[in-house]
Amino acid sequence: MEEYLNIKGRVLNIQRYCGEDGPGTRTTVFVKGCSLRCKWCSNPESIKLKYELDFNRKLCKGAAACGICMKAPFPEGAFYVVDGPDDKVQANWDLANITEDLAELCPTGAIGIFGKEMTAREVLDEVLKDESMYRNTGGGVTISGGECLLQPDFVAAILRGAQESGIHTAIETAGNVPWEYMEKVLQYVDLMQHDNKLMDPERHKKWTGVSNKRILENFKKAYETFPDKQFITRTPTIPGINANEEHIRAVLDFIKPYKNVIDYELLPYHRYGLGKYVFLGKVYELKDFESPSPELLAHLRGIINEAFGRENQEK
Amino acid sequence: MIMKDIKRVAIALGAGFTPGINAIIIGAAITAHRQGWQVVGIRDGFEGLLFPERYPNNGLIDLGPEAIGKLNPLNSDAMGTASMVDPFNVRTINELEMVEEVDLSDSLLGNLKKEGIDAVIAIMMGRGLSILHRLNQKGLQSVCIPRSVENDMAATAVTFGFNTALSFTIEMLDRAMEAAKSAKKVGVIEVLGSRSGWLALQSGIAVLADAVVLPEHPCDVQKLAGHLKSRINRERPYGLVVVAEGASFTNLPGAVSEKINMLKKALSPLASEDDSNQYVISRSGKAATVLSHALQQMMTDDIFPLVLGPWSRGGHATAVDRQLGLVYGSAAIRAVKSGQFSTMVSFMPPEMQFVPLIQSLNKVRTVHDESYFIDIAHLLGIFTGS
Numbered sequence: 001m002e003e004y005l006n007i008k009g010r011v012l013n014i015q016r017y018c019g020e021d022g023p024g025t026r027t028t029v030f031v032k033g034c035s036l037r038c039k040w041c042s043n044p045e046s047i048k049l050k051y052e053l054d055f056n057r058k059l060c061k062g063a064a065a066c067g068i069c070m071k072a073p074f075p076e077g078a079f080y081v082v083d084g085p086d087d088k089v090q091a092n093w094d095l096a097n098i099t100e101d102l103a104e105l106c107p108t109g110a111i112g113i114f115g116k117e118m119t120a121r122e123v124l125d126e127v128l129k130d131e132s133m134y135r136n137t138g139g140g141v142t143i144s145g146g147e148c149l150l151q152p153d154f155v156a157a158i159l160r161g162a163q164e165s166g167i168h169t170a171i172e173t174a175g176n177v178p179w180e181y182m183e184k185v186l187q188y189v190d191l192m193q194h195d196n197k198l199m200d201p202e203r204h205k206k207w208t209g210v211s212n213k214r215i216l217e218n219f220k221k222a223y224e225t226f227p228d229k230q231f232i233t234r235t236p237t238i239p240g241i242n243a244n245e246e247h248i249r250a251v252l253d254f255i256k257p258y259k260n261v262i263d264y265e266l267l268p269y270h271r272y273g274l275g276k277y278v279f280l281g282k283v284y285e286l287k288d289f290e291s292p293s294p295e296l297l298a299h300l301r302g303i304i305n306e307a308f309g310r311e312n313q314e315k
Numbered sequence: 316m317i318m319k320d321i322k323r324v325a326i327a328l329g330a331g332f333t334p335g336i337n338a339i340i341i342g343a344a345i346t347a348h349r350q351g352w353q354v355v356g357i358r359d360g361f362e363g364l365l366f367p368e369r370y371p372n373n374g375l376i377d378l379g380p381e382a383i384g385k386l387n388p389l390n391s392d393a394m395g396t397a398s399m400v401d402p403f404n405v406r407t408i409n410e411l412e413m414v415e416e417v418d419l420s421d422s423l424l425g426n427l428k429k430e431g432i433d434a435v436i437a438i439m440m441g442r443g444l445s446i447l448h449r450l451n452q453k454g455l456q457s458v459c460i461p462r463s464v465e466n467d468m469a470a471t472a473v474t475f476g477f478n479t480a481l482s483f484t485i486e487m488l489d490r491a492m493e494a495a496k497s498a499k500k501v502g503v504i505e506v507l508g509s510r511s512g513w514l515a516l517q518s519g520i521a522v523l524a525d526a527v528v529l530p531e532h533p534c535d536v537q538k539l540a541g542h543l544k545s546r547i548n549r550e551r552p553y554g555l556v557v558v559a560e561g562a563s564f565t566n567l568p569g570a571v572s573e574k575i576n577m578l579k580k581a582l583s584p585l586a587s588e589d590d591s592n593q594y595v596i597s598r599s600g601k602a603a604t605v606l607s608h609a610l611q612q613m614m615t616d617d618i619f620p621l622v623l624g625p626w627s628r629g630g631h632a633t634a635v636d637r638q639l640g641l642v643y644g645s646a647a648i649r650a651v652k653s654g655q656f657s658t659m660v661s662f663m664p665p666e667m668q669f670v671p672l673i674q675s676l677n678k679v680r681t682v683h684d685e686s687y688f689i690d691i692a693h694l695l696g697i698f699t700g701s
Contacts, residue, residue, distance in 0.1 A: 035413035037406065048416065077448060080677035092677050094403075094445035150413075178411055209406070209414035 005121035005161055009154030012046050012115055012146065014126050017133075022170035022191055024139025027127050029158065032115040034147040035176045037209040038197065039285045040238055040269055044276055046146040051115040052280075053096045053103075059110035060088040068105055074098065079111075093280055120157035127162060140168025140190070149173050152181040159188035174208075175215040182218050183225065191230045194219060198242050199250040207241060216254070223258040231261045237300065238269040243292045248300050252307045264304045268292050321651060323353040325432045326378065327361055329400045329443035333462045333476035335632020335640055336391040336438060342644025343436050344383045350652060354378040355432070360397030364426040365405060365419050375430065388640070389631035400439070401446050420453060427455070434656065436647045438462050440474070444659075444676050451657040451672065458650040459659040459672055460643045464628055467511035469678030470670045471661040475643055477514070478635040480507065480627040484518040487623050492522055492555050500617040501525075501543060501554040503610065505603035507627050508559030511681045514627070516688050516699070519557035524697060528606065530561035531681045532700035536606070537566040540613035542698040547616055554616070558602045560624060567605070568612050600624060642667060 012030040021028045033049030034041075041047060045054070063070060064087055069079040078096035079089040091111075103111045127141045134140050141162045148155050148171050159169045170191040175182065186192065196219075197212070198204040204212035223231060233255055237243045248266075255261040270291050277284035292300075305311065324347055326340055344354040356376035357363040363374025376382075376394055386393055402423045404416040427435070434456040437447050440463045451457055461468045464480035484506050495502040508514045512529025519527035525546050528534040539556070547554050603620035611618045632640065639662065646660045646667040658669040682689065692699050 035411075035415075037414045077445070077673055077676050082678065083681065083683075090677070092445055094401075094442060094449065095676075176413060210408060210412060214412060 002161065002164075004157045005119065005124060007120050007154050007157050008117050009120065009123075009151045010049060010051075010115050011118045011123060014123065016126075016130055018142070021142035021144060021172060022140065022193065023168065024137035025130075025133055026139040026142050026170070027130055028142045028144050029123055029127070029148075031143060031145050031148050031151055031155065033150045034145055034174075035150055035210075036147070036174050038174075038236070039207055040236060040241075040289070042270070042276070043146075044280055044282055045114045049146075049150065051100070051113045053091060053093060053098060054112040054114045055091040055096075056110050056112070057088050057090065059108045061108055063087045063089055066107065068107070069111060074102060074105075093282075120154055120161060123158050124161040124165075127158070127167070128165060131165065131167065134167055138168070140170060142170040142172060142193075144172040147174055147177065149175075149177040149181045149185055152177070152184045156185045156188055159185065163188050163190075175218045176208075176210055177218070179218055179221055182222060186222060186226050186229060189229060191232065192222065193232045193234060196233050196235055196251045196254065199247060199254070203241075219254075223255075223260055227260055229260060231255075231258070232263045232265060233261060234265045234267055236269055237266045237292050237297065238286070239290055239292050239296065241289075243269075243296060243300065245300070245303060248303050252304065256307075263308070266297060266300055266304070268297055321350070321352055321433045323355065323431050324434045324436060324648070324651060325355050325357050325375070325427070325430075326394070326436045326438070327357045327400075328394050328396055329360060329437065329439035329441075329462075330396060330398055331440070332391060332396065332628050333464060334391055334479045334628070334630050335389055335476070335636050336462070337386045337393050338388040338632060338637045338640025339438055339460055339462075339475060339644040339647075340378060340393050341383055341386055341388050342641035343648050344378045344380075344644070346645040346648040347651075348380055348383075350648070352648075354383075355430070356394040357435075359395045360400035361402050361423055362397050364423055364430070365402055367426060373430070374426075388637050400443055403446065403449060420450060424450070424453060424455060434458070434651045436460065436644070436651070438475075440468060444672060448657075448672055448676055456651075456656040458647045458656065458669070459675075460647050461659055461661070461675065464514070465508050465511055466513040467508075467679050467681070468675055469680045470659060470675040471680075472664060473639065473662050475636060475640055476632075478639070479630065479633045481514060481517055481521075482633045482635075483627050483630060484514055484623060485521045487626070488518055488522040488524070488555065488557065491621055492524075492553075495553040495555055495619075498617070498619075499552040500619050501547070501556065501607075501610065501614070503556045503558060503603045503607040503618060503620045505558050505560055505600065505620070505622045505624060507624055509561035510679045512559045512562075513680075513682060513688075515557045515559040516682055516692065519697060520688065520692055520695065522555065522557075523695060524557045525554045526556045526698035527692065528556065528558040528562040528564075528602075528700065529682055530559050530563060532684070533563045533565050534558075534606075534700045535565050536568070536609050537613065538701060539698055540610055543610070543616075544614060546696075552616075556606065556610075558606050560600070560602050562602045562606070564606065564609070567609050 010032040012032045015028045018026045018028040034047045063081045075095050081087050103113050143155050162169050172193045174195045201211040347354045358374050367374040402420045403418050405419045437457050438460045461471050462475040464476040466474050466477035468474050491502045491504050506515050515527045600622045607618040607620040650669045655669045659672050661668045661670045
């Protein structure tokens with residue numbers, strides 16, 4: 001067995017039969033930890049590298065029938081009940097800083113931990129379960145996040161193993177990592193899907209936490225260093241932030257010199273993550289923002305289609 | 316137990332704006348000065364002592380007698396606020412230019428010690444209580460003062476700031492009623508209250524609204540429309556509905572709640588559909604629009620929505636909050652003097668008490684079905700949900 005597959009990493013979830021993370025039907029591996037704090041993030045459970053409480057209230061059988069989590073060794077105030085139609089417990093994420101050992105004390109599995117330590121071999125074994133499906137559909141494996149490039153050795157090992165098994169490999173990244181991390185992983189990547197969230201450095205910092213200077217440098221280096229790889233750039237499209245012609249044209253100008261950037265996709269902003277913020281006890285700062293209208297999206301996509309020499313089609 | 320070793324106390328202010336905080340500061344400072352103690356304020360929540368190098372005077376504000384003498388008790392301008400007061404998760408950019416949250420609680424406690432601060436008066440609400448509880452567990456000596464314009468904190472009858480918000484809301488509802496009357500329309504006015512409906516209920520009673528819709532009691536919209544029809548006639552061709560921003564509805568025509576995208580459901584272990592039939596408003600400023608659209612489909616009268624929401628947070632404190640703030644501040648120093656740390660000052664008329672902070676954590680002071688105010692509303696003919 002290959003030694004390099006023994007490396008361990010933090011995985012949030014492995015999802016089979018995905019249709020939108022690259023060509024064909026794919027298995028998407030979500031890893032934990034991100035180096036940006038985009039205010040529109042729809043997967044807040046993936047942001048922190050450290051393990052976090054996962055609590056499924058539906059599985060709780062109630063304080064009267066159980067109540068284990070409301071006593072020591074659980075932290076005081078971490079779990080509680082409020083007046084209401086049932087006595088199922090609620091979680092206080094500020095106080096429920098619990099370990100896997102504590103989570104296992106919950107008899108129903110309502111209390112869990114987001115994030116799981118796995119070896120690259122264990123992840124690859126999961127991925128290989130659908131090997132024939134990838135061949136039939138032109139699919140493969142996609143590593144997403146969080147930010148998958150935060151664990152470069154781990155992700156590179158999974159992708160290397162997949163490529164050695166003849167499986168198409170893709171990653172989804174925002175690109176805010178040292179170039180060495182990206183370079184290490186890109187060797188084993190067939191398709192890199194990456195974001196161009198905002199082109200102005202100051203506005204990028206306001207909405208994501210950091211400037212885009214290094215991110216754009218990384219993308220250029222990636223296009224130039226790996227001319228045989230394919231790249232798709234994407235914009236999470238949010239009215240009031242970046243859903244405008246100016247941004248679309250700036251991204252098109254940025255990718256224009258590079259023939260290996262094969263597409264530019266717009267991902268319309270949605271508020272599906274809002275419930276998760278409430279669930280995780282976090283504040284969702286974009287709660288009053290709206291999704292882009294179909295007309296606006298069609299207009300912006302029309303500009304992209306024109307740049308790529310494609311005919312516009314009303315969807 | 317009499318604490319002999321208190322020499323210097325600090326005041327910290329949690330996230331969010333409440334009118335008239337200066338009154339609390341003045342009450343605490345004058346009482347502490349009379350004990351011979353020094354009083355300082357921590358700038359911008361805990362930021363002043365988390366990053367003292369970023370501020371003048373090491374992040375502290377002098378709250379000595381001279382400075383206190385210049386403060387206007389109606390204002391909230393003495394100390395500044397922070398958008399987040401969580402020293403356990405301070406967002407930073409690390410040496411690799413990546414965003415991460417780091418635990419600076421030890422640094423905060425160390426800086427408090429370095430500045431010779433023996434106790435902290437924390438004016439907090441919401442998540443701030445959990446943060447304070449964690450700091451207390453690490454050795455902080457603190458006393459909490461409850462403040463919330465929505466009066467939704469448990470273990471106290473009245474929070475600081477509620478009276479000011481209530482007074483302003485009533486004034487605005489009076490104006491909305493006049494507008495409805497002159498235009499012969501039904502006003503649906505949204506007020507603050509995401510989890511608890513005290514502001515909607517008490518202001519609605521004060522202006523004799525036709526109905527109040529609370530987060531605690533799902534409102535049957537068809538019954539509400541029926542109630543309004545029974546009240547509106549040629550002699551009184553107008554109406555007023557007060558709706559809390561966190562209201563929930565049943566029998567809402569044409570409601571399309573935002574469904575979880577099936578793709579995202581597949582991708583995320585957390586995404587799940589709500590299995591209740593209730594339509595819950597999760598965005599401020601939307602309850603009035605949703606309800607007025609629904610009522611318009613059931614009624615022939617013209618309906619207009621109006622959102623008071625955030626307007627109620629500003630302005631100057633009322634006379635009631637001014638005296639309550641002074642009392643809360645002074646009482647907190649009394650708690651420090653008697654060594655009653657990890658407590659919250661609680662106003663249970665006519666007494667001021669000190670309750671363990673844990674009694675207010677994880678709880679919301681909601682409007683119960685059997686609340687006296689609900690009874691009063693019904694006696695006045697005000698519809699409250701079903």
